[in-house]
Amino acid sequence: MSQWKQIQQLEIKYLEQVDYLYDDNFPMDIRQVLSSWIESQDWDTAANHESMATVLLNNLLSQLERQCSQEQNFLQRHNLKIINQQLQLKYKASPLHMAGVIATCLREERRIISTASIQEQGPLEKSMQNPVAFERQKNLDNRVAVIRSRVQMMDQAVKHLEDMQDDFDFRYKTLQSRDPADRNTDVMKQEVTRLQEMLNNLDFKRKDSLSKMRDVIKEIDALVVSQLNPELMEWKRKQQINCIGGPMLTGLEQLQNWFTLTAQSLFQMKRQLDKMGELILKVTYESDPIPLQRPQMEEQVKYLLYHLIRSSFVVEKQPCMPTHPQKPLIIKTGVQFTTKVRLLVKLPEVDYQLKVKTIFDKDLPPGRVNRQFFILTTNTKVMDVEESSNGCLSVEFRHLQLKEKKYVNGTKVNEGPLSVTEELHSLSFEAQFNILGINIDLETCSFPLVVISNVSQLPGGWASVMWYNLLTDEPKNLGFFANPPRASWGQLSEVLSWQFSTFAGRGLNREQLHMLGEKLLGHQASHSESQVSWSKFCKENIPGKPFSFWMWLDSILELIKKHLLPIWNDNCIMGFVSKETERSLLKDREPGTFLLRFSESHLGGITFTWVEQSENAGEAKLISVEPYTKSRLSALPFADIIRDYKVFANGEAPENPLKFLYPDIPKNEAFGRHYNSQQSKVFPYIPSMLIPISTLHATPPPCSSPEPPMSPGMFDMLTQHLSPLEIETAMSSPYSE
The missing domain is CATH 2.60.40.630 (STAT transcription factor, DNA-binding domain)
Incomplete structure (x- = not known):
């Protein structure tokens, strides 16, 4: 099933998360109409190679034009044309940006699908989606807006202060220009009184303006310490989690808006204080508040600007x-x-x-x-x-x-x-x-x-x-x-699931994580609370094996990414299941039922186990094939191995024992879309096939034993039953881990 179809089947709470991903940078209309093509491209690589990103951009625009020409709905065709034009304007000069946007959206889709399959978010993801965050950010928006408004009002106050001072200065100079003989007249006395009142008002206005500026500076200081810096630290923590496969990193633009508006308020206050410094060059007096208070306030503004800009880097x-x-x-x-x-x-x-x-x-x-x-x-x-x-x-x-x-x-x-x-x-x-x-x-x-x-x-x-x-x-x-701390299994299992959703397209469900927890911690461990040491995770070998837990898991990731991706994403691989669980799942199933699991004894190996009717009535016999590793899967796709697999036993005709993918899905229904139907036909030669064959012994040899050669009689019997065509055989052994 395609990734986009899986998305459309999610519950509404997950669809709301998907809705958040798409905007003008990558409209959901494109994701819908070009879903198959988009998912078939390597956007992660293109996001770091400009030439490849340019090719994909041109191809995307061509695909979109073709879709427009085929669209019957007039409104939808109109919308697609508008989107096409917008994309050309936005990304022609920056195709890398486009590739990065699409890669991020696809990756985040995979994470959401993975989260939905587990049915609940892990502790890390929950911590990244704090339910009070929205209210906290809304409050920060309001505080920043209030500060900007108060600072802009201060501009008007300083302008009014300047007008008052100009008026006082004009009257004062006019009075000084009068004839000294007129200074004792009643008119002159009234003018002096009027000037004194103006000076008192000017002094009051200066003190009031400085007081309001001091309050705003305190408010900005409190805003930076109590909200801006914590929001920045939280964004950096989200960036850390995103680096290791966690939720999509958002919020930088919002942070940038808060930092910029706050800095603009401080820049504006710096200019206001500079203006006040100019005012006292024209009019000053005893106990003038500007020369007394302005230097300290200017240092506070400079200090806040210095640290705000430094932290914004x-x-x-x-x-x-x-x-x-x-x-x-x-x-x-x-x-x-x-x-x-x-x-x-x-x-x-x-x-x-x-x-x-x-x-x-x-x-x-x-x-x-x-x-x-x-x-x-x-x-x-x-x-x-x-x-x-x-x-x-x-x-x-x-x-x-x-x-x-x-x-x-x-x-x-x-x-x-x-x-x-x-x-x-x-x-x-x-x-x-x-x-x-x-x-x-x-x-x-x-x-x-x-x-x-x-x-x-x-x-x-x-x-x-x-x-x-x-x-x-x-x-x-x-x-x-030098002394690494331990991790709880609850945290670690979430990160491991992210690795599969990021690198392999589908995360791990509860049952798969439970098996991994038992492999790492043992059957008696309380998986969510148990502590895992760094050495246990990465440095110590698994008991009885020549490799560590992480090396084993990473090799499986590589195997999926390079050879098993389509059938992994179609949920055909159970993958992480212990031998005990495997037996309990298959023992009551009809013969021919099989499941796929990753080898516990080989690095990067996958095997399948099927039910075969035992000679003892009513008792199922389980047989596993020798694990397929990357070297063998490089020669033959795994879906074709499932389709063509044969078992040769006791001189009987070879047959395919694989009938139903657990629990009861017909094999061709589960794997049919992944078969390679293009058989090579190079004339004048007859076509050749590579067929996976196992020789079933009465007593299976140990897995470490070399494969015995096929006798001439067995080969004659094989060619007699299979086909007159030339056959290249890929030999496998029944296997038990």
Whole structure:
């Protein structure tokens, strides 16, 4: 079933989440009319390769034009034409942005489907969707709006103050120009009295305006401390969770709006205070409140602006290799990676270019002995105004590359006490500029990075990235793996399910997670509350096996992604089921019923087990085939193996024992849409077939034993029963784990 059809069958509460994904950037109309085509493209890769993104954009527009021409409904045809025009205007100059938007929507759809299949959200996802968040953000919207209104009213107050002062100044200078002989007249005395009243009113107005400005400054300070900074920290935590497969990251535009409006209020107050400084050059007097209060208030405004702008300098896109877009924060030496930083505050015109410099491992803990690296490519770039960000400054580094330092000061660098994939590094970003007389040093850093030198280290590196971002929100805790904390199974199982929804299109259900919990923690563990150590998850081998739990699970992910994706997403693979559960499920089923599960003894293997009628009446016999791994599946699609599989036993005619996918789905109904019906026909040759065959022994040999050769008599019998065509046989053995 296609992903879009699965979406349409969800409950209304999940459909509301889907509705949130689609807007003018990617209208749902397109998702609907081009659903099959959209799902067949590799948007994740295109989001990091401009040439591929350009091709997909052109193809999408062509598909849309074709759909318009075929659409019979006049209104729908009109809407599609408008959408086509809007997409061309929006994405012609930025196809990468389009690919990124669509990739994010598809990925988030998969996560929603996965969540719906589990029937309830896990603790991490619930924490990312705090029910009081909406009210909290609404309150923040109101506070920012009130402050902006009060600051704008202050503009009017300062203008009124200036008018009052001009009027006083004019009358005062007029009085001074009078003949001294007239100063004792009643008219002059009245004018002096009037001037005194004006000065009193002016003094009152100055004190009132300064008092109101002081209140606004206090309000902004409280807003930043109590709401803006916590919202920023929460967004960064959501970014961490998103990096390891969690919910779609949203809220940056909202943060940017709050930061910009707050900064604009402070900029405006700075100008108001400057204006007051100009007023006292014309009129001042004893106990004038402006020279007494203005310097301190100006310092407070500068302080708030400095820290607000500094905190608004954020890493919008964490470092990521384009070759592995869904595994950020892992960098391979010699391979280009990308990252992007943004200033959430829209600045007034700056009179020079704002240059951002990248520095690797600036905050490395002192005395720590480990590998050292430097940035091989250009590490400085100028920030530009980004139209899609409402005029804020951003810069994307697309061609950064690391090289390892083999020697430092002539001495060979040794590795530290931790493994390569446990060493954490950081990428810092710095910039300097001056605005309104304020010197601002901008600095931010990425989440901790894992640097690898060989792609074989990627699984271990990704385990470290998951563990770190799951368990801490400290951005600079580079010594984390010196004493890594434990994770609860409730948290960890949710992250593992995200890996399957992100990389394989469908997450894990309760039963599958239960099996994984038992494999990792044992039968007696309280899975949601039990604690899992880092060593148990990633470093220690599974008892009796030469690999760890994570290496086993990651190999299955790779197998699904490369060889089993269609049938995995069609829910044909039960996958994670223990031998005990398998027997309880199949024992009462009719012969020919089978299920697919992942091998527990092979890395990246899948096997099927079927029911065969035993010689003892009423007792079912279960037989499993030797696991198929990526090397064997590279030669023959797994659906075709299910279709063509034969068992040769006791000299009888070979037959396919697979009839019904558990519980009772006819095999062709379950797998028919995935069969490869295009058999090669190269004339003048007769066509050849690759048929998976198992030889069933009376007593199955142990799985470690080599496959015995087929005797000439057996081969003659095989060709007699199968076909006169040339047959290439792929031999498998019945198997028991």
